[in-house]
Amino acid sequence: MTKLTLSSFVNNRKLLLEQKLTEYVRQLEVPTQLQEAMIYSLEAGGKRLRPMLLFATVEGFGQDFKESMPVACAIEMIHTYSLIHDDLPAMDNDDLRRGKPTNHKVFGEATAILAGDALLTYAFQVIATMSETFVDSSQKLRLIVELTKAAGPEGMVGGQAADMEGENKQLTLTELEYIHHHKTGDLLSYSIISGAILAKASDKDVENLRGFAKHLGLAFQIKDDILDIEGSEESLGKPVGSDMNNEKSTYPKLLGIEGAKNKLDDHIIKSKEYLYNVDIDKEKLELLVDYIMYRDR
């Protein structure tokens, strides 16, 4: 059997995901501007790492990834809403995202705020109205509860709030980990935990996957910080050193570049230790772990 490559895993799944994302929003009967603003940011691309983690998890448990498509789309809607709101002038005030003008630059701030609100709410609708062919009511409720925790005040929104409060001051490593754990880690973890819920994994497997996901999320963020220093502007699509130039706290700033790389290694090793204990075909998840560790953007 030939070895699976990352691109052969990602390509076809990414295409189907992106078709379905647009389709979900196209089928809504809503004011045109709002609809276009929602679609604009959903189509702005990106790595689609979260849906890929979900697909790799359900497939690891032997399920068809297509059965988890509504959850994958909901996750990407939540991720996209958070980017739209984070880019607003009152927040990070970014004009560009992945080389394209940000949502409020194209549609205005009012529509950008509403497009974010709409995507957040619609994400829950997409999960709550999933066909019950592959999931039952109690699975859907668990998916919703976990998503509110990952995306809400004790999750992503709390992480973003802590990030804003911590701007322009030197954070401790504990404070920095709190921010990343919640701001990016919780939704990344949800991508894996939701796969386990869909696959009706045992409680023990769910808890080990939680440990796996937590360390993977921190590794992802540390790699981001390292790339901001060592990456090339061409592959990143944004100026190198942009974190260094503003007063943002990063792992390399707190630990030095070598310290940050050691921390990255630690988290990758710990994540693999947790994964090792899960009764799952690990091939696809390991591909994504390697991608997170070795990516150049």
Added chain:
Amino acid sequence: MTKLTLSSFVNNRKLLLEQKLTEYVRQLEVPTQLQEAMIYSLEAGGKRLRPMLLFATVEGFGQDFKESMPVACAIEMIHTYSLIHDDLPAMDNDDLRRGKPTNHKVFGEATAILAGDALLTYAFQVIATMSETFVDSSQKLRLIVELTKAAGPEGMVGGQAADMEGENKQLTLTELEYIHHHKTGDLLSYSIISGAILAKASDKDVENLRGFAKHLGLAFQIKDDILDIEGSEESLGKPVGSDMNNEKSTYPKLLGIEGAKNKLDDHIIKSKEYLYNVDIDKEKLELLVDYIMYRDR
């Protein structure tokens, strides 16, 4: 038996609701600023009309209103988030709400945006994690599905987007009804429908309550427009004629003040016709209908 009055119905229920609302947010482990911003707007008061409609509905079906408290709090969280986002400079740019500085005036725009996002997400968490003593999984899922529709792109957010798009142009009556039906009507309707779901009302009763709620919601909005012209600044807590002075489309502008009053009567009569067909004790709901029709603020 002495006749029930509006104040004796509202007072004790409103107090308990407000205690519970604060308690829900106090128990969160989140950054201080975010928590204070959430609580500030939740405590800013208001009529709490939506929770009262929910309580009147479940009590009409013979249930204790306390059993529906989590849903009442979730509705008030969604209503509050929509006010915080609507008041933002990019939207209506309001400095005052019910005589108090708006959220972004106190906490800054970034925190106001995040407090709104947090309340929206937390509302779903509150429903999804309700104790299953009084509701089962399938009722909770129905409550969530209906709430996503009422609050999301095809509901409240869509209404607000249409309202923004329609600013500074003369709308037709159909366009104006679309805006109000969604911007305020859908969440008002949900307050009644969610009560019917909690009480396990029959499909026929749910559909009649939907008709009741739809006309009641439009009546509520028309009354608002009439009060903007005929109310006193003192009781309204905002300048009289503020809708007339900006280019906002209103019922009195489209239909004349007498035409608007006739329209209000029509919707109240139609709402009562629907209610008449529901197998429910109507006393408390009728108190609220009268309040909506005869209120002076």
